[in-house]
Amino acid sequence: MVPWRPDDRLSDPSHLPIAPLVWKWNDNFGDQTGLPYRKSLNKKWAQVSIWLRVSDFCFDSYIFQPLDDARNLLFALLQNQFDSGLKLCRIPTPKGFFMYQRLNKTSAACLLSLAVAACGGGSSADIPPDAPTDLKVFAGKGQTALSWAPVARASAYNVFASTKAGTQGVLVGSSSSPAFVDAKTVTNGTAYYYSVIALVAGVEGPASAQSGPITPMSPVVQKIPNTGQTASYAAGDNGTHADINPMNFADIGDGTVSDKVTGLMWQKQDSGEAMNWYLAVPYCAGLSLGGHKDWRLPSEMELQSIVNYGTFFPAITSAVFPGTQSASYFSSTVYQPAPSFAWLIPFYDATVLWGYQSAPGYARCVRLGAPNVQSFNDNSDGTITDNVTGVMWQKQNDAITRNWGSAVSYCSSLALANHRDWRLPTIKELNSISDFTTSNPAINTTYFPATAPVFYWSSTSYAYATTSGWGVAAYDGSVYNNDKSYPGNARCARQAQ
Numbered sequence: 001m002v003p004w005r006p007d008d009r010l011s012d013p014s015h016l017p018i019a020p021l022v023w024k025w026n027d028n029f030g031d032q033t034g035l036p037y038r039k040s041l042n043k044k045w046a047q048v049s050i051w052l053r054v055s056d057f058c059f060d061s062y063i064f065q066p067l068d069d070a071r072n073l074l075f076a077l078l079q080n081q082f083d084s085g086l087k088l089c090r091i092p093t094p095k096g097f098f099m100y101q102r103l104n105k106t107s108a109a110c111l112l113s114l115a116v117a118a119c120g121g122g123s124s125a126d127i128p129p130d131a132p133t134d135l136k137v138f139a140g141k142g143q144t145a146l147s148w149a150p151v152a153r154a155s156a157y158n159v160f161a162s163t164k165a166g167t168q169g170v171l172v173g174s175s176s177s178p179a180f181v182d183a184k185t186v187t188n189g190t191a192y193y194y195s196v197i198a199l200v201a202g203v204e205g206p207a208s209a210q211s212g213p214i215t216p217m218s219p220v221v222q223k224i225p226n227t228g229q230t231a232s233y234a235a236g237d238n239g240t241h242a243d244i245n246p247m248n249f250a251d252i253g254d255g256t257v258s259d260k261v262t263g264l265m266w267q268k269q270d271s272g273e274a275m276n277w278y279l280a281v282p283y284c285a286g287l288s289l290g291g292h293k294d295w296r297l298p299s300e301m302e303l304q305s306i307v308n309y310g311t312f313f314p315a316i317t318s319a320v321f322p323g324t325q326s327a328s329y330f331s332s333t334v335y336q337p338a339p340s341f342a343w344l345i346p347f348y349d350a351t352v353l354w355g356y357q358s359a360p361g362y363a364r365c366v367r368l369g370a371p372n373v374q375s376f377n378d379n380s381d382g383t384i385t386d387n388v389t390g391v392m393w394q395k396q397n398d399a400i401t402r403n404w405g406s407a408v409s410y411c412s413s414l415a416l417a418n419h420r421d422w423r424l425p426t427i428k429e430l431n432s433i434s435d436f437t438t439s440n441p442a443i444n445t446t447y448f449p450a451t452a453p454v455f456y457w458s459s460t461s462y463a464y465a466t467t468s469g470w471g472v473a474a475y476d477g478s479v480y481n482n483d484k485s486y487p488g489n490a491r492c493a494r495q496a497q
Contacts, residue, residue, distance in 0.1 A: 063321050135196055159196050160196070180333060222388055224426075226393065255289050315348065328344045329347060353478050375387040384448065392495070394493070397490060407488065425459040427457055440476070456473075
C-alpha cells in the first residue's frame with residue numbers, strides 16, 4: 001500500500017482511491033470532552049464527514065490541545081502505512097502544515113478505523129473487529145481462567161466453551177477486558193475447548209482459534225517465595241520470618257533459571273531491548289530457549305515472585321538474573337479499570353504499578369506453571385484458606401488504622417480460630433490475594449467482605465529507606481511504600497500448608 005506523499009496534488013486525481021478532496025477546516029473544533037465530534041470537509045468534488053473520538057483507547061496519553069495539533073495528528077495518520085486491511089486515504093494537504101506529534105501504529109490504526117468515512121464512507125461501527133489472538137486457558141479447581149491479546153476497537157468479548165473440539169459450543173460469559181474466569185459452567189475432570197469473539201457496538205468479528213483441551217482440577221499448591229529480605233526491623237516482621245519459603249534458584253546452564261519454590265522456569269537474561277507491551281507478548285510467545293518453545297510473558301504475581309526486596313537498583317538477585325535493567329518490566333496482566341494499561345514492575349525498587357501498554361519497557365519470559373487462578377475456602381471460623389498458596393488469612397480485618405510497627409505487633413498477638421501463630425504478611429503474600437479482574441476493592445469480596453479500598457501494611461520494609469514499609473492499595477492492587485508512621489490497615493496471615 002502506497003503512503004501519502006507531500007507532492008501528491010489534484011492535477012492527477014486518478015491515483016486517488018476516492019474522490020479528491022481539499023481540506024477546509026471550521027476552526028470551531030468543539031468541546032473536547034471525549035464524545036465523538038464531526039468535522040465537515042467541503043469541496044466541489046465531494047463532501048464527507050470525519051468522526052474523531054478523543055479517548056485513551058485510541059490516543060493513549062495524547063489529548064488534543066489546539067486545532068493545529070488535531071489537524072497535524074490526522075495528517076500524521078494519513079502519511080503512514082498500515083496493515084489494517086482498510087484502504088489508505090491519500091489526501092493532499094496545503095503547504096505549510098507539518099507533523100510534530102507521532103502516533104504509534106496501534107493508535108493510528110484505531111483512529112483510521114474511526115475515520116473510515118474519509119476512506120469511502122460508512123461507519124467504523126460497521127467494520128467487524130479482528131479475531132482475538134494468543135488465547136491462553138489455565139485450569140483451576142472448578143474453574144478456568146482465560147486471557148488473550150486485546151483487539152483494537154473491541155468494546156466487549158464473548159467467551160464460548162465446548163466439550164468437543166471444532167465446535168463453538170455455548171456462550172459462557174462476556175468480558176469488557178481481555179480476560180475471563182469461567183467458574184459457573186465447568187466440572188472438575190471434564191475437558192473443555194474455548195474460543196473468543198470480539199464485539200464493536202454489538203457487531204461480532206470472527207472467532208479466535210480454539211484453545212484446548214483444558215481440564216479443571218484441584219489446584220496444586222504453589223508456594224509464595226519469601227521476599228529476600230533477611231534483616232529484621234521489628235519483632236515479627238518479614239526478616240523475623242525469613243525462613244518461610246526462602247527464595248531458591250538453580251541455574252540450568254542453558255540460559256534458563258529454575259525457581260525451586262514456585263516450579264517456574266525463567267529466562268536468565270532478557271534481550272536488553274526496550275519494547276512496548278504489544279511487542280513483549282509475542283516476543284515471549286516466539287522465544288526458543290533451553291530447548292523449549294512454550295515461553296510466555298509472566299503474570300503480575302509471577303513477575304513479583306522473583307523480586308528481591310532486600311536490595312534495589314535493581315531489586316533482584318543479580319547473580320541469578322544478570323543484566324537486569326533498573327527499569328520497568330511488563331507483566332501479561334491487563335489493568336482492569338483501563339484495558340489500555342498493563343501491570344508492570346520497575347525493578348529499581350520493585351513497586352508494582354500500571355502503565356501504558358504502548359510505553360517502552362522490558363520483558364523477561366517464563367514457562368511452566370500457570371498464572372494464579374485464585375481458589376479459596378471459607379473455614380467458617382473467621383479464616384480463609386488460599387487453596388493455591390497454602391496461606392490462611394484473617395477473613396475480615398478490624399478496620400482500625402495503625403502505623404507499621406503497630407500493625408506488626410497486632411498480627412503477632414492475634415488469637416483467631418484456635419491459632420496463635422498469626423503474623424503480618426510479606427508484601428508478596430499480601431499481593432497474592434489481590435484480584436486484578438476487579439477494583440474498588442481489588443479483592444474477592446465473597447471471601448474477604450467489607451474490605452476497604454485503602455492501604456494495607458505488609459511486614460516488608462523498604463530496603464532503600466527502612467523508615468518506610470511496603471503495602472498494597474486495595475483499591476486496585478498497586479504495591480508501593482509509605483513512611484512507617486502512615487495509618488494503614490492490617491490483614492493477618494499464617495502458614496496453613
